[in-house]
Amino acid sequence: MQPAVIAPSILSANFARLGEEVDNVLAAGTDWVHFDVMDNHYVPNLTIGPMICEALRKHGVTAPIDVHLMVEPVDRIVPDFAKAGASLISFHPEASRHVHRTIQLIKAEGCQAGLVLNPATPVEVLDYVLEDLDMVLLMSVNPGFGGQAFIPSTLDKLRQVRKRIDATGKPIRLEIDGGVKPDNIGEIAAAGADTFVAGSAIFGKPDYRAVVDAMRAEIAR
Numbered sequence: 001m002q003p004a005v006i007a008p009s010i011l012s013a014n015f016a017r018l019g020e021e022v023d024n025v026l027a028a029g030t031d032w033v034h035f036d037v038m039d040n041h042y043v044p045n046l047t048i049g050p051m052i053c054e055a056l057r058k059h060g061v062t063a064p065i066d067v068h069l070m071v072e073p074v075d076r077i078v079p080d081f082a083k084a085g086a087s088l089i090s091f092h093p094e095a096s097r098h099v100h101r102t103i104q105l106i107k108a109e110g111c112q113a114g115l116v117l118n119p120a121t122p123v124e125v126l127d128y129v130l131e132d133l134d135m136v137l138l139m140s141v142n143p144g145f146g147g148q149a150f151i152p153s154t155l156d157k158l159r160q161v162r163k164r165i166d167a168t169g170k171p172i173r174l175e176i177d178g179g180v181k182p183d184n185i186g187e188i189a190a191a192g193a194d195t196f197v198a199g200s201a202i203f204g205k206p207d208y209r210a211v212v213d214a215m216r217a218e219i220a221r
């Protein structure tokens with residue numbers, strides 16, 4: 001398993017002062033910036049695009065930017081995010097007609113590639129493509145909004161995907177996204193996740209470092 005990564009979802013940040021929020025959350029001991037892109041088509045919400053990603057890079061953010069695309073179609077926005085400074089780009093297989101092609105496109109653009117499984121998407125979608133991926137992202141809520149409750153069946157799914165990843169022998173990350181909090185992150189880590197997205201749990205509290213420290217303590221338990 002890879003070293004644990006905490007990736008705060010800026011969906012729950014104060015967008016009126018985004019640069020400062022990202023600086024503060026990274027200074028609080030987080031590792032990546034989780035960047036939720038919604039198009040009011042694949043999901044019923046509308047958020048941020050490549051211009052904001054580029055603005056964060058210009059602001060001086062050097063941490064990996066973990067772009068979670070909830071858009072359809074996928075391929076035409078991939079080069080824009082690569083140019084804007086994305087490090088990883090993850091997408092939903094339901095939103096791409098040619099999943100294998102999209103993975104290769106992301107890598108050809110110089111980014112790491114992730115595939116996102118919704119709560120009802122079977123793990124078999126990983127057949128034939130798992131070894132091409134740098135990350136599998138399991139959604140533990142339905143995509144579209146922050147602040148939803150963790151869906152408990154995701155724990156079993158994490159265990160299944162962990163086994164599949166370990167069987168490849170490759171350093172593929174297993175990310176969890178949705179409803180992650182200090183009081184459930186321990187069992188999520190035990191089920192096999194190594195990369196933890198958290199939005200409302202961090203940005204909803206005044207002391208980001210206290211939340212991040214509590215999360216790390218639970219992961220290490």
Ligand code: DX5
Nearest residue numbers: 143144146147178179199200
């Ligand atoms: C939901 C997004 C998540 C969301 C997580 O579609 O992919 O990244 O912001 O927010 P919390 O941690 O509040 O569930």
Ligand code: ZN
Nearest residue numbers: 009036068177
């Ligand atoms: Zn996300």
